[in-house]
Amino acid sequence: MSNFSLLITKWFRQNKRELPWRNISDPYLIWLSEIILQQTKVDQGLSYYTKFSKKYPTVEHLANAEEIEVLREWQGLGYYSRARNMHYSAKLIVAEYNGIFPSSFEIILGLKGVGTYTAAAISSIAFHQKKGVVDGNVYRVLSRVFDIAIPIDSGNGKRHFQQLADTLISESNPGEHNQALMEVGATICAPKNPNCNSCPLNGMCASLQNKTIELRPVKEQKTKVKNRYFHFLLYATENEVIIEKRNQKGIWFNMYQFPLIEALTSESRISSSLSKSKIKESEEIIHRLSHQKIHATFHHFDTFPSVIESNWLVINKDQITNYPLPRLIDRYLEHNMI
Numbered sequence: 001m002s003n004f005s006l007l008i009t010k011w012f013r014q015n016k017r018e019l020p021w022r023n024i025s026d027p028y029l030i031w032l033s034e035i036i037l038q039q040t041k042v043d044q045g046l047s048y049y050t051k052f053s054k055k056y057p058t059v060e061h062l063a064n065a066e067e068i069e070v071l072r073e074w075q076g077l078g079y080y081s082r083a084r085n086m087h088y089s090a091k092l093i094v095a096e097y098n099g100i101f102p103s104s105f106e107i108i109l110g111l112k113g114v115g116t117y118t119a120a121a122i123s124s125i126a127f128h129q130k131k132g133v134v135d136g137n138v139y140r141v142l143s144r145v146f147d148i149a150i151p152i153d154s155g156n157g158k159r160h161f162q163q164l165a166d167t168l169i170s171e172s173n174p175g176e177h178n179q180a181l182m183e184v185g186a187t188i189c190a191p192k193n194p195n196c197n198s199c200p201l202n203g204m205c206a207s208l209q210n211k212t213i214e215l216r217p218v219k220e221q222k223t224k225v226k227n228r229y230f231h232f233l234l235y236a237t238e239n240e241v242i243i244e245k246r247n248q249k250g251i252w253f254n255m256y257q258f259p260l261i262e263a264l265t266s267e268s269r270i271s272s273s274l275s276k277s278k279i280k281e282s283e284e285i286i287h288r289l290s291h292q293k294i295h296a297t298f299h300h301f302d303t304f305p306s307v308i309e310s311n312w313l314v315i316n317k318d319q320i321t322n323y324p325l326p327r328l329i330d331r332y333l334e335h336n337m338i
Contacts, residue, residue, distance in 0.1 A: 003204070004145075005170040005177050011200035012180030017042070017187070020049060022179065027101040027126035028059045031108075034118045035086050039079050039290070042186070048077055060099050062090040071255060071324035078289075078327055080252060085113025103127045116162070125175035132165030133178040134158075137185025142168075143217035144189060147206035151220035223291055229263040230296045231270050232329070235304050236338045241320060242304065242312050251289060256323040258298070259312060266295060277301055282336070287328040296328055298336070 016022065019042065021033035032052055036045045051073060056062035062070070067087055074083035089111040093101060102108055103126075109119040120131035134142075139152045142164055150157040170177035188199045194213060196202050207213045235242040235258075243256045261270055282298040308314065315323075317338060325333075 004168050004201070005180075007200040007204075008180040008184055009170065009173065009176050012176065012183055015187075016179070016183055019046070020053070025126055027103070027122055029053055030122050030126050031101065031114075031118075032056075032086070034121050035082050035113065036077070038082055038118070040077060044077070048074070056090075058099070059090050059093050059101060062087065063094040063099075067254065068324060072322070075324050076327050076330060080255060080324075080326075082113055084254065085111075088112050089114070101126075105129055105131055121178060124169075124178050128173075128175060130166070130169055130171065130174045131178075132162065132167075132169045132174075133182060134161050134165050135182065135185075137182050137189070138165060139217050140191065141181060141185045141189045141201070144194075144207040144213055145201050145205045147210055147212055147216065149216075149218050152217045153219050153221050157218075226292050227266075228292055228294050229266055229268060230294055231261040231263060232258040232296060232298045233261065233270075233274070233301065234258045234298050234338060235301045236317065237302065237304065239316060240304075240314050241317050241338055242308070242314055243320065243323060244309070244312050247311070251292065252326045254324075255326055256313075257326060257329055259309070270299060274299070274301075277303060277305075282332070285328070285332065294328060296332075298332060300338075 019033075021029055024030065033045075033049050036048050036052070040048075052062075055073065056065065065087065067084065070083050070087045071080060074080060077083075092111070093099060103123070105119055105123040108114060108122050109116065111119075114122075117133050117135045120133045123129040124131050124133070139161055142148065142161055143152065146164070148160070148164075150160050152158070152161060165181075168177075184199065184201065188195050192214075196205070196208055196213070199205065202208055207216050233242075242259060244259050246252045246255050246257060263269075278299050279302050280300045282296075282300075285296045285298075287294040287296055304314070320333070320338075
């Protein structure tokens, strides 16, 4: 095990991707990058990191922004609770820590939207604390290198892998060790068809020797996906369109959408009275989230209804980009006129 850290850090120095959040020690920017990269691939998150770090270069800049502005900048990245939690935590850091990002692992872990992995990454990279990171990439590398069959989504598995990561971490350079381990998982030890020939750990990889690479990591639970059926009512005149704010907790909270009718099944249809005034209807669009599958249909109307609901907003069409929209709607508007 003593060679583990030496092997990955040597490889990392020679092969790491040049990314703007590397080779920096600013905990705010490291935190920003880690939040953006939660559930997001590096290629997609890179432009958002660049945008956010320029618009909000310090935690005070982020804290002083309006939530609607932050959500608008986040638009298209998905998992919008990350943006709301990040904004909330920025305000907390300014209010309780005078705008100085906390150095304590426990305090960082207490920030909204920060889990053990993110807290370990920030504290090790920014503050050189010996905290091992364990994310999806790390689970994969460790389960293969040590040929571990314990399910990674079990309580026992989470404890086992965290203890192993803490045991392996470098005493002298924990931040670089963690980044190297994540980089091996992201670029070499892929879920399918890993590049074992180029892996710095191939000489000690038990799964490679035992031919169990494709069996690791082990999971015991399968995510149950919920189907939801959305009918968006797109009321638009020559110059105006109706939108509404999502006030219910759940997906897209505090974002804007067209008035929505949610059906219980795929066979459900909107009322015949609405259908009479409709000018066109989109094909069903499938939008996948981590635990939900959205079946969306857009119903176009060229006149407003006689009754405008109290939570509806009538805005000029050219103002719609001023409002944070779910990626599903944003993508639909890229290809359809209103």
